Amino acid sequence: AQSVAQPEDQVNVAEGNPLTVKCTYSVSGNPYLFWYVQYPNRGLQFLLKYITGDNLVKGSYGFEAEFNKSQTSFHLKKPSALVSDSALYFCAVRDTGDKLIFGTGTRLQVFP
Amino acid sequence: SAVISQKPSRDICQRGTSLTIQCQVDSQVTMMFWYRQQPGQSLTLIATANQGSEATYESGFVIDKFPISRPNLTFSTLTVSNMSPEDSSIYLCSARWTDRGDQPQHFGDGTRLSIL
Numbered sequence: 001a002q003s004v005a006q007p008e009d010q011v012n013v014a015e016g017n018p019l020t021v022k023c024t025y026s027v028s029g030n031p032y033l034f035w036y037v038q039y040p041n042r043g044l045q046f047l048l049k050y051i052t053g054d055n056l057v058k059g060s061y062g063f064e065a066e067f068n069k070s071q072t073s074f075h076l077k078k079p080s081a082l083v084s085d086s087a088l089y090f091c092a093v094r095d096t097g098d099k100l101i102f103g104t105g106t107r108l109q110v111f112p
Numbered sequence: 113s114a115v116i117s118q119k120p121s122r123d124i125c126q127r128g129t130s131l132t133i134q135c136q137v138d139s140q141v142t143m144m145f146w147y148r149q150q151p152g153q154s155l156t157l158i159a160t161a162n163q164g165s166e167a168t169y170e171s172g173f174v175i176d177k178f179p180i181s182r183p184n185l186t187f188s189t190l191t192v193s194n195m196s197p198e199d200s201s202i203y204l205c206s207a208r209w210t211d212r213g214d215q216p217q218h219f220g221d222g223t224r225l226s227i228l
Contacts, residue, residue, distance in 0.1 A: 032214055043116075043204055043219035044155070051214040090154065098143065098213040099170070102155045 002027045002095045004074075006103035013081045014111050021076040021106045023091030032094035033074045035065055038105075039087045047089075050074060061085070081110045118205055118220035125195055125227050132191045133223045135205030140185035143208040145217060146178070150201045158203075161188040195227045 003026045013019045025031050032051055036044040048059025055067045065076045076089060091103040115138045125131050135144065144161040159167040159180055167180035182188040192199055202224050206217040 034216055036219075041221070041224075043118075043221040044206075046216040046218060049214070049216055094213050097160075097168075098208075098211075099145070099157050099160070100155075100217060104154045 002031075002093045002101050004033075004091045004093045004101060004103040006089075006091055006106045008106050009104075010107045010109060012109045012111065015083050016080050019078050019081040019085070019108065019110070021089050021091075021108060023074045023076065023103060025072050025074060025091075025093050027093060031074075033065075033067065034092040034094075034100065035059065035063070035074075035076050036090045036092060036102075037087045038090065044090060047076070081108075083110045083112055086110045116205060116207055116218060116220040118223050120223060121221065122224035123226070125225065127196050127227055129195055130191055130193045131195065131225065132189050133203055133205070135188045135190070135207075135220055137186045137207050139209070141207040141209050142185075142211045143217075144182060144188045145206045145208075146180060146188070146190045147204040147206065148201045149204060149222070155204065158190070161190075192225065195225075197227045199225065200227045201225060 035047040092100040147155040159169040161182040
């Protein structure tokens with residue numbers, strides 16, 4: 001079965017610094033990978049996806065993610081963090097039957 | 113972008129009762145899904161809501177506990193039956209506009225359910 005792992009429960013970063021939220025995956029075949037963000041009292045918002053092609057994927061709100069096949073990773077990045085980026089971030093992989101398998105989530109805290 | 117609306121946004125219920133959650137999409141979608149997010153945890157898929165036929169349930173979820181309807185391409189309901197405190201969770205509806213698995217699902221804001 002497909003799975004994703006988010007090894008960090010929380011990531012703290014100062015505003016203006018680069019941020020990375022880590023995700024590793026385990027799949028059979030080619031992975032379909034997604035990043036979502038969840039703000040308090042809201043549903044999940046889609047940020048970006050990797051299906052095929054360029055390993056660096058650009059998404060919403062200035063976020064990007066780097067797909068690394070050899071390391072089976074799909075880390076979310078942003079060059080300069082904003083306080084408003086503070087939220088819960090989920091990595092997900094498509095499983096059989098088109099369902100999404102989500103990681104455990106990483107809480108990003110950006111300090112002013 | 114398309115809007116996915118869930119009602120109610122939150123509720124507090126007594127144990128043993130049932131609650132029906134509605135999910136309305138503002139345009140026709142191919143796929144609709146229901147997820148559960150328990151406090152401080154990740155999302156778990158409950159079932160895929162199939163238009164005009166019985167939902168497809170994931171392991172650990174049964175129709176008697178979580179009956180789902182999807183009468184058309186823009187609307188679905190999830191009922192949480194005979195509720196107990198363990199059912200206290202956020203229930204999220206999602207939709208995908210195609211049957212292509214490389215396209216993302218989009219989510220409603222969820223229903224925050226507390227059982228006393």
